[in-house]
Amino acid sequence: MLSFWEAQSFLETDVAIIGGGITGLSVAASIKERWPNREVTVYERSIFPYGASTRNAGFACFGSLTEIISDIDVMGAEASRELLFNRWIGLQITRKRLTDQAIGFEPLGGYELIEARHLEQINRIDEVNILVQDFIPNYIQELSFDAKIGLKEKLGTTLVSMQDEGQIDTGLLMKSLEGYVLSLGVKLRTGVRVDQVDPSADKFSISMLDQARGRLTIKSNEAIICTNAFVDAMNIDEDVRPGRGQVLITKPIDNLQFKGNLHIDEGFFYLRSVGKRLLFGGGRNMDIDREETTQFELNDDIQSALERKLANIVALDHPVEVDMRWAGIMAFGASKSPHVKYDQFGRILALKMSGMGIALAGQIGEMVADLIEDKNA
Ligand SMILES: Cc1cc2nc3c(=O)[nH]c(=O)nc-3n(C[C@H](O)[C@H](O)[C@H](O)COP(=O)(O)OP(=O)(O)OC[C@H]3O[C@@H](n4cnc5c(N)ncnc54)[C@H](O)[C@@H]3O)c2cc1C
Incomplete structure (x- = not known):
C-alpha cells in the first residue's frame, strides 16, 4: 500500500x-x-x-587479432571497424569521466597467443592495422617468445601484442x-x-x-x-542470446612473471594478472548449447578444462591453487x-x-x- x-x-x-x-x-x-x-x-x-x-575479467580492450578477423569475416570490415572504434572511444570516455586511479586502470598491455590452427592469420595483421590506423596506429605487432613474459613457449604457436590495452579493477x-x-x-x-x-x-x-x-x-x-x-x-x-562466462582466480603466486592480458582462441579464453594472482576464464565454446543460459551456475567440465589449460599456458614453478570461481552472463547475437x-x-x-x-x-x-x-x- x-x-x-x-x-x-x-x-x-x-x-x-x-x-x-x-x-x-x-x-x-x-x-x-x-x-x-x-x-x-x-x-x-x-x-x-x-x-x-x-563479474567480468576487467580487460580494458578493443579486440584481439583472431577475434577481429573472425568479426571481419562475419560482419564485414566496416561494421568491425565501427565496433572497434566505439570500444576505443568508449574507454576514453570512461577513463576521462572517472579517472584512471578511480577505476584501477593499469596500462599493462595486451597479448594474443596465436595457436597453430590460426597461424595463417598472422598474414592479416596489416589488414587489421590499416582498418584502425586513424585511432590506434600500429595496433597489432608480432612478438617472439624471447620477450620472456612468463608464458610457456609451445611449438607452432606465436604471440602478438595489442597497443593501448590495459586492465581495470572491475569492482x-x-x-x-x-x-x-x-x-x-x-x-x-x-x-x-x-x-x-x-x-x-x-x-x-x-x-x-x-x-x-x-x-x-x-x-x-x-x-x-x-x-x-x-x-x-x-x-x-x-x-539477443545469453552466453555464460566462467572464470577462476588463483591464490597469490610467488615470483609470478606474467603481467597484463592474454587473449586466446578468438577471445574464447582470457588470462590476466591481478596483482600476484592470475584470473583465467572462458571455454564457452566447449559446450556452447549449455552455456547459452541466464543461469549463474558453474559448469564443472569447463572449470576443470580451465585449470588444465592454465597449467599449459603459464610458466610456473609450482601448481597453482584456485581461490574463487564464478560465472557471469553476457549477451550475443549473429553479429x-x-x-x-x-x-x-x-x-x-x-x-x-x-x-x-x-x-x-x-x-x-x-x-x-x-x-x-x-x-x-
Ligand atoms: C566472465 C566474464 C568476463 C568478461 N570479461 C570482460 C572483459 O574482460 N572486458 C570487457 O570489456 N568485457 C568483459 N565481459 C563482458 C562485459 O562484462 C559485459 O559486456 C558488460 O558488463 C555488459 O554490461 P551491461 O550493463 O550491458 O549488462 P549487465 O552487466 O548484465 O547489466 C544488466 C543489469 O540489468 C539487471 N536486470 C536484468 N533484468 C532486470 C529486470 N527485469 N529489472 C531490473 N533490472 C534487471 C541485471 O541485474 C544487471 O545488473 C565479461 C563478461 C563475463 C560474464
Missing part, C-alpha cells in the same frame, strides 16, 4: 533506465551530463548489478561509476525487478516488483532498456554489434554488449543520448 506522499513524489520520472550494469549507469551519466534538469532513475533488480558488469570501476551518477543526481532504485515496459497514452508504464511493497507502476517519458542478456520479460523482437535504437514501441534498447562491454559502455551512453537529442530536434 502506498502513502499519499509516495504516490505524489515517487511514481513518475523523466527518464527510466532498466538495468544498473555498466551500460545502464553509463547511459544515466551521459543523459544527466547533457540535461542536468531531467530526472533520471535507474531500476536494478538486485542490491548491486547482477549480470556481467561486476572499483562499478563503485566509482555508481558514485559518479549519484553525484550528478541520478536516482538509483535497487531490488526492483521490472517485468513490463509498455507505451500508454503519452508516457511509458513500467511495471515492477518490489521486495517489500509488491507490484508498482512507474510512469516515465523515456524508457531505456539496458538489461543486456536479460530480455525475457521485455517483449523484445531482436536477436557482435550492440542493439542501440528505438524499437517499435518507442522504447530505447541498449542491449547485447558481447564480450567487451567495459570499453564500449561509455560510447553506448553517448549513442543513447544522441538518439534522444535527434528525436527532440
Whole structure:
C-alpha cells in the first residue's frame, strides 16, 4: 500500500533506465551530463548489478587479432571497424569521466597467443592495422617468445601484442561509476525487478516488483532498456542470446612473471594478472548449447578444462591453487554489434554488449543520448 506522499513524489520520472550494469549507469551519466534538469532513475533488480558488469575479467580492450578477423569475416570490415572504434572511444570516455586511479586502470598491455590452427592469420595483421590506423596506429605487432613474459613457449604457436590495452579493477570501476551518477543526481532504485515496459497514452508504464511493497507502476517519458542478456520479460523482437562466462582466480603466486592480458582462441579464453594472482576464464565454446543460459551456475567440465589449460599456458614453478570461481552472463547475437535504437514501441534498447562491454559502455551512453537529442530536434 502506498502513502499519499509516495504516490505524489515517487511514481513518475523523466527518464527510466532498466538495468544498473555498466551500460545502464553509463547511459544515466551521459543523459544527466547533457540535461542536468531531467530526472533520471535507474531500476536494478538486485542490491548491486547482477549480470556481467561486476563479474567480468576487467580487460580494458578493443579486440584481439583472431577475434577481429573472425568479426571481419562475419560482419564485414566496416561494421568491425565501427565496433572497434566505439570500444576505443568508449574507454576514453570512461577513463576521462572517472579517472584512471578511480577505476584501477593499469596500462599493462595486451597479448594474443596465436595457436597453430590460426597461424595463417598472422598474414592479416596489416589488414587489421590499416582498418584502425586513424585511432590506434600500429595496433597489432608480432612478438617472439624471447620477450620472456612468463608464458610457456609451445611449438607452432606465436604471440602478438595489442597497443593501448590495459586492465581495470572491475569492482572499483562499478563503485566509482555508481558514485559518479549519484553525484550528478541520478536516482538509483535497487531490488526492483521490472517485468513490463509498455507505451500508454503519452508516457511509458513500467511495471515492477518490489521486495517489500509488491507490484508498482512507474510512469516515465523515456524508457531505456539496458538489461543486456536479460530480455525475457521485455517483449523484445531482436536477436539477443545469453552466453555464460566462467572464470577462476588463483591464490597469490610467488615470483609470478606474467603481467597484463592474454587473449586466446578468438577471445574464447582470457588470462590476466591481478596483482600476484592470475584470473583465467572462458571455454564457452566447449559446450556452447549449455552455456547459452541466464543461469549463474558453474559448469564443472569447463572449470576443470580451465585449470588444465592454465597449467599449459603459464610458466610456473609450482601448481597453482584456485581461490574463487564464478560465472557471469553476457549477451550475443549473429553479429557482435550492440542493439542501440528505438524499437517499435518507442522504447530505447541498449542491449547485447558481447564480450567487451567495459570499453564500449561509455560510447553506448553517448549513442543513447544522441538518439534522444535527434528525436527532440
Ligand atoms: C566472465 C566474464 C568476463 C568478461 N570479461 C570482460 C572483459 O574482460 N572486458 C570487457 O570489456 N568485457 C568483459 N565481459 C563482458 C562485459 O562484462 C559485459 O559486456 C558488460 O558488463 C555488459 O554490461 P551491461 O550493463 O550491458 O549488462 P549487465 O552487466 O548484465 O547489466 C544488466 C543489469 O540489468 C539487471 N536486470 C536484468 N533484468 C532486470 C529486470 N527485469 N529489472 C531490473 N533490472 C534487471 C541485471 O541485474 C544487471 O545488473 C565479461 C563478461 C563475463 C560474464
